[in-house]
Amino acid sequence: MRRIILFGAGKIGGAIASLLSETGEYQITIADRDAESLERMPRRNCTLALIDAAEEAVLHDAIDGHSAVLSAMPFNYTPAIARAARRAKAHYLDLTEDVESTRAVKALAEGADSAFIPQCGLAPGYISIVAHDLAQKFDRLRDVHMRVGALPVYPTNALKYNLTWSTDGLINEYCNPCEAIRDGVLSEVPALEEIEAFSLDGITYEAFNTSGGLGTLCETLMGRVENLDYKTVRYPGHRDIIKMLVRDLRLSQRRDVLKDVLETAIPITYQDVVLIFVTVSGWREGRLTQESYAKKVYAQTVDGKLMSAIQITTAAGICAMTDMLFDGRLPSRGFVRQEQARLSDFLNNRFGRYYARGL
Numbered sequence: 001m002r003r004i005i006l007f008g009a010g011k012i013g014g015a016i017a018s019l020l021s022e023t024g025e026y027q028i029t030i031a032d033r034d035a036e037s038l039e040r041m042p043r044r045n046c047t048l049a050l051i052d053a054a055e056e057a058v059l060h061d062a063i064d065g066h067s068a069v070l071s072a073m074p075f076n077y078t079p080a081i082a083r084a085a086r087r088a089k090a091h092y093l094d095l096t097e098d099v100e101s102t103r104a105v106k107a108l109a110e111g112a113d114s115a116f117i118p119q120c121g122l123a124p125g126y127i128s129i130v131a132h133d134l135a136q137k138f139d140r141l142r143d144v145h146m147r148v149g150a151l152p153v154y155p156t157n158a159l160k161y162n163l164t165w166s167t168d169g170l171i172n173e174y175c176n177p178c179e180a181i182r183d184g185v186l187s188e189v190p191a192l193e194e195i196e197a198f199s200l201d202g203i204t205y206e207a208f209n210t211s212g213g214l215g216t217l218c219e220t221l222m223g224r225v226e227n228l229d230y231k232t233v234r235y236p237g238h239r240d241i242i243k244m245l246v247r248d249l250r251l252s253q254r255r256d257v258l259k260d261v262l263e264t265a266i267p268i269t270y271q272d273v274v275l276i277f278v279t280v281s282g283w284r285e286g287r288l289t290q291e292s293y294a295k296k297v298y299a300q301t302v303d304g305k306l307m308s309a310i311q312i313t314t315a316a317g318i319c320a321m322t323d324m325l326f327d328g329r330l331p332s333r334g335f336v337r338q339e340q341a342r343l344s345d346f347l348n349n350r351f352g353r354y355y356a357r358g359l
Contacts, residue, residue, distance in 0.1 A: 001045075002326055005029040005063055005090075007053055007081055008072030009037040011268075012095065012165065015307055015315035016072060019351060020322070021045040022303050031062055053077045059084035066090055068325070070318060074168050079104040082116065089114055091325060091332075093318055095121040097169050097212035099176070109335035115325055117336040120318035122274065122310070123148040123230065124215030125338055126355060129346055130293050131217060131278050132339035137291065138282035141225040146214070147198075147207050147277040149233025150310040152269050153298070159242070160235035162269035164310040167259050169212075173232060174242055175252040176211035179218045181228040186218055189229075192243045197236070200277060200294060207231035208239045216337045225282075233275050273298050274309040297355065312354050319351040 002025055006017060009032035020026040021044045030041050033052040041048060051062050053073055063069055063084050068091040071081045075098035082105045085092035091114045096102060102118045109116035119125055127146050135141055152162040163170075177188045195208040213230035221228055245251050251258040274297045281290040299308045307315075321341065324330045329345050346352040 001025065001027040002068070003027045003029075003066045004068040004070055004322070005031060005049075005066040006070045006072065007031050007051075007077070009034065009041050010072065010166075011308075011311055012314050013072035014041055015302075015311040016070060016318060017046055018042050018303060018305065018307075019315055019319045023350070029062070029066065053081060056080045056084065060087050063088040063090055068093065068322060070322065071095065072318075074166060075101045075172065076168075078102075078118070079108075082108050082118075085114070085116075086112055091115045091117070093117045093120050093321055093325070095119070095125075095314060095318055097121070097124055098172055099179070099212055102216070106335045112334055115330065115332050115334065115336050117321055117325065117330070117338075119215045119338055120321045121314040122150075122276075122317060123213040125317045126313065126346070127213065127230070127276060127278065128215045128217045128338040129341050129343050130276070131280065132220065133343035134278060134280040134291055134293060135221065135225070135282075138280065138284050138289070141221070141280070141282040142227070142288070143279070143281045144217075144221065144225055144228045145279045146217075146230045147233050147275070148213060148230075149205065149207075149275045150313075151233070151235065151273055151275065153271045153273050154269075155235055157266065159238050159266065161238055161266065162272070163262065163266050164269065164272050164308055165314065167263055168255075170262070171255050171258055173210035173212060174246055175255065178209045178211045178230070179214050180209075180230075181218055181222065181225055184223075184226055186222060192239060192246065194229075194231070195239055196231070198277075200275065201296070204236060205233050205275070206236045206239055207233045215339075217339060220337060220339050233277070270299050270306055270308040270311075272309045274313045295355065316351040316354040320346055320349040323349050323351060 031049040031051040069085040071094035078101035210232040276295045278293045347356040
């Protein structure tokens with residue numbers, strides 16, 4: 001049995017625990033400070049631990065004896081959990097989209113005897129694996145455009161949106177600066193800008209800059225690509241309302257208020273769809289060529305339990321990377337980028353197949 005500890009007993013943490021426990025190959029300690037959340041966790045091959053991850057002194061003892069640490073916690077817990085994993089010489093994987101947290105993990109990974117693999121979700125995460133795989137097919141790159149959205153199938157409010165994952169992460173995306181490569185130069189561009197419209201399967205969407213979705217791909221492709229960017233996909237009209245809240249009402253400076261507004265007014269939904277769209281252009285055998293990847297994944301029943309599309313794709317991402325790490329398909333030491341995973345290995349994995357088949 002592979003002994004791991006999972007921090008975070010929320011919607012995504014529960015999905016991760018369900019997927020891993022059903023294999024019969026993982027013994028999982030699920031740690032959270034909320035007893036009610038822990039009670040909703042699966043029991044098969046799982047042990048529940050009431051632990052406050054904000055108390056860094058207890059983290060090392062909690063991790064001791066586990067081969068790997070998985071974090072499904074908000075980004076502000078990332079550095080402390082990663083430090084504890086480093087001290088315990090355990091592998092570390094997380095779902096953070098926060099740029100500064102990832103830099104902290106990268107610094108901790110230097111010289112480590114275990115692997116540190118942040119950003120193992122959808123975006124950042126799987127989207128970088130897809131984009132890097134497409135990029136390898138070109139002799140010379142021009143543009144790499146990455147678009148991802150987690151959307152309600154049945155939008156009913158003015159935002160045409162329902163909460164599907166971490167509200168803190170969503171606010172980070174809308175408020176923090178975004179990395180991009182423009183004309184070969186690494187740049188910071190403002191969130192919520194450079195809006196564009198496109199259609200897929202006859203449905204019209206909008207896309208605009210958001211923070212964190214590129215992961216480490218700018219660093220990986222720097223010097224090889226002219227233009228690289230990431231945008232979040234929403235239904236038309238969403239960006240304008242969010243921009244009014246974040247910019248005009250200045251709620252980017254009062255994120256606790258913005259979080260309260262969103263969580264009070266916008267319900268969660270399990271009837272969602274994850275849209276993944278990557279377009280790469282460049283020169284192949286002397287010809288300017290374009291290749292695209294498009295996928296939709298819908299909510300579905302997994303092991304008798306309804307999971308939202310964002311639960312499935314996020315949990316499947318970190319579970320697949322965990323499998324691949326233990327199976328020797330990823331480096332076992334130091335900082336590991338998402339794009340170091342081979343797309344074929346990921347999609348052939350028992351968890352990656354949720355992406356492979358979609359619906």
